[in-house]
Amino acid sequence: MMFDVTMAAILVTMALALSRALLGPSLYDRILAVNMFGTKTVLAIAVLGFLMGRPEFLDLSLVYGVINYIGVIAILKFFESGDLAHPGHFGE
C-alpha cells in the first residue's frame, strides 16, 4: 500500500514538472523541469520495481539516471556554444 502512496506522489511531482516545462518562460526553466522529470522517472522505475516484485528494474533506473544526466549536459552544451561537434568554450 505504501508504494502506491509514493507512486502517486511521484506522479503528482512529474505532472507539476511537466506543467512548469510547458509554462516555463525561459529555455532554462524548461531544461530544469525536464531534468527534474528525469530524476523522478528514475524513482518511479525503482518504486515500480518494488510494486511489481521485479528487482531487475533497479538496473533500468540506474541507466536512466545516467542517460538523463548526459542528456541535460548535452543540451546545455548545445545551447551554450551553438553546436555539439567542436570542443566548446564553456564560459566565454
Added chain:
Amino acid sequence: MGELLNILSWICLLLGSFFAVSGGIGLMRFPDFFSRLHPAGITDTLGAALILIGLMFQAGFNLISVKLMMILAFLLLTTPTATHALAKSALHGNLRPLTGQSLKR
C-alpha cells in the same frame, strides 16, 4: 524486528513523497528561474534520498540494497552538478537573477 523495519520504511517513504510534492509545488510557485533551482534541488536530492532509503529498508540487506545505494550515490553526485551547469549556462545566456532593484513593488 521486521515490524520496526516496516515502520521505518513507511516513515522514510512518506517523508520522501512529501518533499517530492513540496518541491514540485515550489517549482510552480517560485517567481524566477534562479529561485526555482532551490525546489528542484530539494526534490532531486532530499526527496529522492528519502524514498530510496525507504526502499532500502523494505529490501533488507541484500543485492537490491546495494543497487539502491548505487542509484542514491549516483543521484547525489550528478544532480548538483547538473543544476550548477544549468545555472552557469543560464548566466552565460545573460539571464539575470531577480534582485531587489528589479522588483517594482
